[in-house]
Amino acid sequence: MSSAIIIRNGTIIDPSLGLNGRYDLRISGGIVEGLYRPGEGQTADGAPAARELDAAGCIVTPGWIDLHAHVYPQRAVLGIEADRVGVEQGVTTVADAGSAGSAYYREFADEVAAASRTEVLAWLNIAEQGLCEDRGELADLSRLSVERTVELALAEPGIIGIKARMSGSVIRHNGLRPLEIAKEASRAAGVPVMVHIGNAPPRLGDVLDLLEAGDVVTHAFHGKAGGMFDDGGRLISEGVAALARGVRFDLGHGSASFSFRTMKAALAEGLGGYTISTDIYRQNYADGPVYSLAVTMSKLLALGVPLDSVVGAVTSLPASVLGRAGRLGTLRTGTIGDVTIVRLADKPVSFIDAEGERMSGESILEPVWTVKGGEVYPCL
Numbered sequence: 185m186s187s188a189i190i191i192r193n194g195t196i197i198d199p200s201l202g203l204n205g206r207y208d209l210r211i212s213g214g215i216v217e218g219l220y221r222p223g224e225g226q227t228a229d230g231a232p233a234a235r236e237l238d239a240a241g242c243i244v245t246p247g248w249i250d251l252h253a254h255v256y257p258q259r260a261v262l263g264i265e266a267d268r269v270g271v272e273q274g275v276t277t278v279a280d281a282g283s284a285g286s287a288y289y290r291e292f293a294d295e296v297a298a299a300s301r302t303e304v305l306a307w308l309n310i311a312e313q314g315l316c317e318d319r320g321e322l323a324d325l326s327r328l329s330v331e332r333t334v335e336l337a338l339a340e341p342g343i344i345g346i347k348a349r350m351s352g353s354v355i356r357h358n359g360l361r362p363l364e365i366a367k368e369a370s371r372a373a374g375v376p377v378m379v380h381i382g383n384a385p386p387r388l389g390d391v392l393d394l395l396e397a398g399d400v401v402t403h404a405f406h407g408k409a410g411g412m413f414d415d416g417g418r419l420i421s422e423g424v425a426a427l428a429r430g431v432r433f434d435l436g437h438g439s440a441s442f443s444f445r446t447m448k449a450a451l452a453e454g455l456g457g458y459t460i461s462t463d464i465y466r467q468n469y470a471d472g473p474v475y476s477l478a479v480t481m482s483k484l485l486a487l488g489v490p491l492d493s494v495v496g497a498v499t500s501l502p503a504s505v506l507g508r509a510g511r512l513g514t515l516r517t518g519t520i521g522d523v524t525i526v527r528l529a530d531k532p533v534s535f536i537d538a539e540g541e542r543m544s545g546e547s548i549l550e551p552v553w554t555v556k557g558g559e560v561y562p563c564l
C-alpha cells in the first residue's frame with residue numbers, strides 16, 4: 185500500500201501560493217505531492233492511499249508555525265510540553281523563545297526537540313541560564329557570553345535566532361547593554377534577534393533603533409505604557425523607521441502582552457506583515473488568556489482581519505522570519521508536507537485579551553487534524 189495521505193473536499197488556503205479554493209491535497213513520505221481538482225487526487229501509481237481524510241467543511245492550510253512559545257518544562261518551570269501546544273493544536277513548528285541559553289541548550293535539544301513530534305526550534309537566550317533559574321536573566325552581564333552563544337548558534341541548525349528580554353524587571357540597571365551584546369552575537373552568527381518589549385526602562389524607541397532587517401519585536405501589541413503606539417494611536421517614529429528597515433513585528437500574546445486596543449490602533453494604521461504567536465506556557469494555556477494559537481488567530485478574525493491574512497501570519501510570514509520561505513509555511517509541490525486541517529465554527533464567542541478586556545466574536549478556529557512527518561494527529 186502507498187504511504188500517501190489524501191486530504192479531500194477541503195478549502196485550501198495558502199497565501200504563499202495565492203490559493204483559496206477547493207482542491208484535494210496529496211502528501212507522500214512527509215512531502216507535498218500535489219494539489220488536484222476535487223476527486224482527482226489519486227496516488228501516483230493508482231494504489232489506494234494509506235489514509236484518506238475527509239475535510240468537508242474544513243479549511244486546509246500549510247502547517248502552522250508559532251514563533252514564540254515556552255516548551256521546556258523539564259528546566260523552565262513555566263514551560264509546557266511541545267506537542268500539547270504543537271501537533272495536538274494544529275501547530276507543526278514551535279520556536280521556543282529563550283527558555284534555554286548556552287548552558288542548557290544541548291539538554292533542551294535532546295530532551296525536547298529530539299523527543300517531540302512537533303518540530304521544535306529555538307531562539308537561544310543571550311543569558312547562558314535562559315529562563316531556567318529565575319526571571320531576571322539579564323541582570324548579571326557576566327552570564328552573557330557572545331563567544332559561547334555564537335559557537336552554539338553556528339553549530340546547531342535548530343537555533344534560529346537570539347532572544348533578549350528587554351524590560352525593566354529583566355535588565356535591572358543594565359540599560360541597553362544586554363541587547364547590544366545580543367546584537368553582537370546575532371551578527372557574528374548570522375541569525376536574527378527576537379527582542380521582548382515590556383515595561384521601561386529601557387525606552388522602546390532606543391530598543392528599536394538597535395534592530396536591523398530580519399530582527400523581531402515580540403509583544404509588539406502590548407497594552408502597557410510606553411508601547412509601540414502613542415496616545416493618539418499613531419505608531420511611534422522609531423517604529424515607522426524600524427519597519428522601513430525590515431524589522432518584523434510579532435504578536436506574542438502571553439499573559440500580559442496583547443491588547444485589543446493596541447491591535448485596533450495597529451490595524452487602523454494599516455499595519456500588516458506581523459506574525460501571530462502565542463507566548464504560550466503552562467498557566468496561560470490552562471487558564472487563559474492565551475489557550476492556543478487557534479484562539480489567538482480567532483481574536484484577529486474578531487478584530488476584522490481577513491482569514492487569508494490570519495493564515496499568512498502563522499504560515500508564510502513566520503517561515504520568512506525563520507529564513508525558510510518557500511520551504512516551510514507553503515503547500516508548494518515538493519516541500520515539507522506539514523498541514524493543518526481546521527474548522528471555522530460559527531458561534532458566538534467571548535474573547536479576552538491580556539488586559540482583561542472582553543470582545544465578542546462570531547466564529548472560532550477549531551483544529552481538527554495535524555499532518556506532520558507523514559503522520560496524522562487528531563487535535564484535542
Ligand SMILES: [Zn+2]
Nearest residue numbers: 252254281463
Ligand atoms: Zn515569552
